[in-house]
C-alpha cells in the first residue's frame with residue numbers, strides 16, 4: 466500500500482447559491498510532496514483547501530487522507546484527523562485576544578492538553594525558527610507588522626509538527642524580500658518535518674521555489690498538473706498565460722474599457 | 724395572495740430560526756458538560772459580565788428605586804396610602820424592575836460585545852483557525868459565555884435589588900419625611916422569599932438569553948465589518964425582545980395561581 470496517496474481528492478464540487486466554485490476537482494498528493502496550486506483570484510483555491518480541511522462541506526466528491534474518506538467522518542473522527550493538519554490562513558487568523566506565544570502554543574495547550582510552561586517553551590523555539598525573538602512573544606498580534614503576523618501564523622501552523630501543512634497565500638501582500646524569507650522558511654519547515662504540503666499562491670517566483678509539483682485551477686477544475694520543472698513547457702495556453710502574467714490570452718478578465 | 728404568502732414566509736422563517744437557535748443552544752450546553760473545562764475562559768466571562776456591569780446596573784437600579792418612591796408617593800398620598808410605599812418599592816424592584824432593568828442594560832453591554840467579538844472572529848477566520856487547532860469553537864467560545872451569563876446575572880440582580888431599595892429609602896426618608904426605622908421595617912414585613920427568588924430565576928433566564936443571542940448572531944455573521952455590525956444590532960434587539968417576552972412567561976409561571 467505504499468502507493469496510497471497522502472491526500473486524494475475525487476470529484477470535489479461546491480457551489481454557493483447559483484455560483485459553481487468547484488466543479489469536480491481531482492488531485493493526488495503523495496507523501497512528502499510539495500504541491501503548489503496556482504490560479505486567479507476568486508477561482509476557488511481557498512474554498513478547495515477548506516474542503517480538504519473539512520471547514521467547508523463539499524456538495525459532492527471525496528477527500529481521502531491516508532486512504533480514509535474524511536467527508537464522511539463524525540465530529541470525533543474529524544478532530545482526530547484535524548490533528549494531522551496545520552494551516553496558515555490567507556488573512557493570518559491570529560487570535561487577537563491572546564499574546565503571540567499563546568497563539569503559537571494554542572494547538573498544544575487546547576488541542577493536546579500540554580502544560581502551559583512546556584507549550585510556551587516550544588512556542589518560543591518555533592518563534593525563533595521563524596526569526597522572532599522572545600520580546601515579540603509577549604506582544605499581541607495587532608501590534609505586529611504584516612510580515613511578522615505571517616511569520617507568527619507560520620509558527621502556529623507548524624507548532625504541532627503536523628503531517629500535512631496547508632499554506633493559503635503565504636507571501637501575498639509582503640515585500641519581495643520578506644516574501645522570499647517566508648519561502649525559505651516554508652522550505653526549511655517542510656524539509657525538517659518531512660511534511661506533505663499544499664501551497665496556494667499566485668506569486669510565480671514563490672511557486673517555482675517551493676513546488677515539487679504544480680496544479681492550476683481554472684473555472685472550478687484542475688486544468689493542468691505536472692512537475693514544477695515542466696511549468697514553462699506545459700503546452701497549456703492557460704498555464705502559459707498565468708505563468709508569464711499576460712493580460713492577453715485564453716483567460717479573459719471580465720473588464721470593459723473605460 | 725401575495726399578502727398570505729408573505730405571512731407564510733415570515734412564519735416559516737420564524738420557525739426555522741427558532742429551530743436553529745435551539746439546536747445551537749443545545750449543542751453548546753451538551754458540550755459544556757464534558758471536559759476539558761475552560762475555567763480560565765469562564766472566569767474571564769464571569770468577571771466581564773458580573774463585575775464590569777456593576778456600575779451601569781447599579782446606577783440604573785438606584786434611579787429606578789428613587790423614582791419609584793417618588794411616583795408612588797404622588798399617587799398614594801391622594802388616598803392617604805403612603806404607608807404602602809416601602810412595600811410597593813421592594814416588591815416592584817425584586818419581582819420586576821431589578822431583573823428587567825439589569826437584563827436590558829446587560830443586553831446592551833454584554834450582548835453587543837459578545838456578538839461583535841465572535842462576529843469578528845468569524846469573518847477573520849479565527850473560528851476556522853480554532854477548528855484546525857483541534858478546539859471546538861462551540862465549546863471554547865459559546866459554552867463559557869452561556870454559563871457565565873446564567874450564573875452572573877442573578878448575582879448582579881441581587882445587588883441591583885439592594886441598591887434599588889436603597890434608592891427608594893433615600894428619597895422616602897430625606898425628601899418625603901418618612902421615619903427611617905419604620906420604613907425599613909415595612910420594607911421587610913411584607914417581602915416574601917418568592918418575590919426575590921422569582922426575580923433571580925428571571926435573571927438567570929435573561930442571562931442565558933443575552934449570551935445566547937450574542938453568540939448566535941456573532942457566530943453566524945457573514946461579510947466583513949458590515950456583517951458584524953448587523954449581528955451586533957440583531958443580538959441586542961432580539962435579546963431585549965426575548966427578555967420582555969420571557970419576563971411575562973416566568974411571571975405567569977410563578978404568580979398566576981395566586
Ligand SMILES: Nc1ncnc2c1ncn2[C@@H]1O[C@H](COP(=O)(O)OP(=O)(O)O)[C@@H](O)[C@H]1O
Nearest residue numbers: 481484486504505506507508509510511512513
Ligand atoms: N462562504 C462563502 N459564501 C459564498 N460565496 C463564497 C464563500 N466563500 C467563497 N465564496 C466565493 O467563492 C469564490 C472563490 O473564493 P476563494 O476560494 O476564496 O477564491 P481564491 O481562489 O481567491 O482563494 C469567490 O467568488 C467567492 O465569492
Ligand SMILES: [Mg+2]
Nearest residue numbers: 510511555633
Ligand atoms: Mg483565497
